[in-house]
Amino acid sequence: MAALEDAASSLHDEPWYERETFETDDYALGLVHHGDRDPSGRLTYDDGDRAAVVNGAITNRDRLGLSTDELFESLFDDPAALLARLDGPFVVAAIDQTTDRLIVATDRLGTRPCYYLDDGTAFASGLAPLITRLDDPTVDERAVSDMLLMGYVWGEKTLVEGVTRLPPATVLEYRAGEVSTDRYWSPSFDALPDDGYLTRLADRYRTVIDDTAGTIDDDAGLWLSGGLDSRTMAGELARHAGRAFDDLEAYTYDANPSGGGNPALARRVADHLDIGIDQVELTPELFLERLGEAVDLTDGMLRWSSFLNLLSVYALPDDHAGVLMEGAGQGELMGHHLRRRHFTGTDSPVESMYWSEAMVDHGTVSDLLAADVDPLQSFVDTAERSDARTKKGTILEAHLDNYYARMTLASNEIPRSRAGTRVPFAHREFLEYVARLPLKYRIGTVPFTNGTIPFGVTPAKLTLTRDLNPDLATIRYERTGVAPKYPYPLHVAGFLTTTAAARLLKRTTYGGRSTTDEWYRNDPRVREFFDDLLERACERSVFDAETIRRLRREHLAGDADHMVTSIAAITTLELWMERNLD
Known part of the structure; x- marks a missing residue:
């Protein structure tokens, strides 16, 4: 039990967090949770010889008709069979003295991190508890290469050798000193017919929001912008306010890009849905105060420019929503x-x-690395291990297994430190449908640009907004400057026109100068913070010091924009290593 307490103490903690622990003769299991906040965000079971927890929410449990006892009995009986039936964002962990077994499993998207020692003797939701069990923690230079290339880590590796991330839709069993993993679900990637696809998409989307709403006890909160994704989600969640949960609250910030009009558009959406909305501010002071904590929460494996806006969670009012x-x-x-x-x-x-994934060219990564690591090796390994029979299937399988768990959803650990969270899309029927998205509905690119300039929106997003709430489709889409009710070609033209105009006027926009770059250039505190981090990174054996200094010179001279790419990745890595390894 002492080892379990040590592990828990290494995780992020708040005064209002609570802990539950379970112990058998040979195993121990602990859960750190939010107490009275979001009680439906967890399940526990203990019969003396066996114990189990669900960290998260099973969104189709009522439809399956499973009581708590039935759920966990099924888990112990046949983990893969049960997990293949479950929807929702969760990690499951169980200890079973009767069969001398430990079980850990992730949901279909890997929405919550789960790491384990390669010998299978320990697992945790963060790297810090496992680092303490290693005699000589060593940085994995392949993971550093990934961070420098993409701004996140690809595959199952972590920043620490000997610690592995459990991939999505996977169950791990530790028994008699042996570790085994089993993939319990994988969708087909064969495209469905174009005809009627988008209409049926709306029905499936509504189902995932309906299921998710049924797992929220108190108030629900939503980050709302002038975009379409948060707008459609707000419209569907608003249908459940006062029924499935008490109230829906919206929060917004001036970003994506700053000065682009997002708060005003978010207020129009909120007013239409008759929900309250608060605008929170992200300031240089808050950024500097909370960056280290956020880097720890994301285990140093997501560059800070990817989660910058979510630091606004630290500026939420004290009475913010529980989820x-x-x-x-x-x-x-x-x-x-x-x-x-x-x-x-x-x-x-x-x-x-x-x-699709690289934020810089592989030559820059090779220059930044002191070690002889091929920046593309992670992709090569993924392609070689794939069971897909086609090029398209291999691409889509790699995307599903890596991009969501390790990039776009990895930042959820930051709001999860303050409240419960839900990712509605870890849902079998929905994922199996979008996995078969026809090629024509993917985002296109401007001809003769080598695929580098996108059209700015997909037909699926526009159609979903129109079908679910036609009134919301009358409110301008920030990215294109055109209301969703208008045809797709007008949105393509609008995106290209507004983006080009904003760049000519030197406003922050897609592909333009970032907010943090403005801070770096104009705020002495931010400049000193990052310059000091870069200089300390120059002293670290994993990096090439001259290349770091060259990139900084290029950036400040205006010859290149490295702030949200290489500089963000280097400083994220350096900050995490200082806080967790040094």
Whole structure:
């Protein structure tokens, strides 16, 4: 039990957190949770010889008709069979003295992190508790390479050798000193017919929000912007306010991009739905105060520019909603990340992964690394291990297994430190449908640009907004400047026109100068903070010091924009290593 207490003390803690522990002769299991906040965000079971926890919510439990005892009895009887039936964002962990067994499992999207020592003797929701069990924690240079290339880590590796991340839709069993993992679910990637696809998508989307709403006890909160993903989610959640849960509250911030009009548009959506909305501010002071904590919460494996806006959670009013949600991942599942070009304009899955995920060229990564690591090796390994029979299947399988768990949903640990969270999309029927998205509904790119300039929106996102709430489709879409009720070609033209105009006027926009770059250039405290981190990174053996200094010079001279890419990745890594390894 002492080892369990030590592990729990290494995790993020707040005065209002509570702990539950379970112990058998040979195993111990602990759960750190939010107490009275979001009580439906967990389940526990203990019969003396066996114990289990669900950290998260099973959204289809009522439909399955499973009592708590029936759920956990099924888990012990046949973990993979049960998990294949469950929807929702969760991690499951169980200890079974009667069969000398430990069980850990992730949901279909891997929405919550779960790490384990390679020998299977310990697991945790963060790296810190496992680092304390290693005699000589060593940085995995392949993971550092991933961070420098993509701003996140690909595959099952972590920043620490000997610690592995359990992938999505996977159950791990430790028995008699042996570790085994089993994939319990994988969708088909064969495209469905174009005809009627978008109409049926709306029905499936409504179902996932309905199921999720039924797991919220108190108030629900939603990050709302001028975009379409949060708008459609707000419209569906509003149907349940006062019924499934007490009230729906919205929060907004001036970002994506700053000065782009998001707060005003979010208020129009909130007013239409008759829900309250608060605007929270992200300031340089808050950024500097909370960045280290946020880097720890994301285990140093997500560059800070990817979660910057979510630091606004620290500025929420004290009486904020007990469950916080956002539209992250929604658009990507509907074709907004993987572009048509990534399938039709590449020769191999490795090339496709590189073009879809890399934020900088692989030559820059090689220059930054002191070690001899191939920046593309993670993609090569993924392609070689894939069971998919086609190039398209390999690309989509890699995307589903990596992009959501390790990038777009990884930042959820930050709001989860303050409240309960829900990711509605860890839902079998929905995922099996969007996995078969026809190619024509993926985001296109401007001809003769080598696929580098996107159209800015997908037909699926527009149609979903129109079908679910036509009134919300009359409110301008911030990214294109056009209301969703208008045809797709007008949105493409609007995106290209407004983005080009904003750049000419030197306003922050898509692909333009970032808010943090403005702080870096104009706020002495931010400049000193990052310059000191970069200089300390120069002293670390994993990096090439001269390349770091060259990138900084290029950035300040205006010859290149490295702030949200290389500089963000380097400083994230350096900050995490100082706080967790040094």
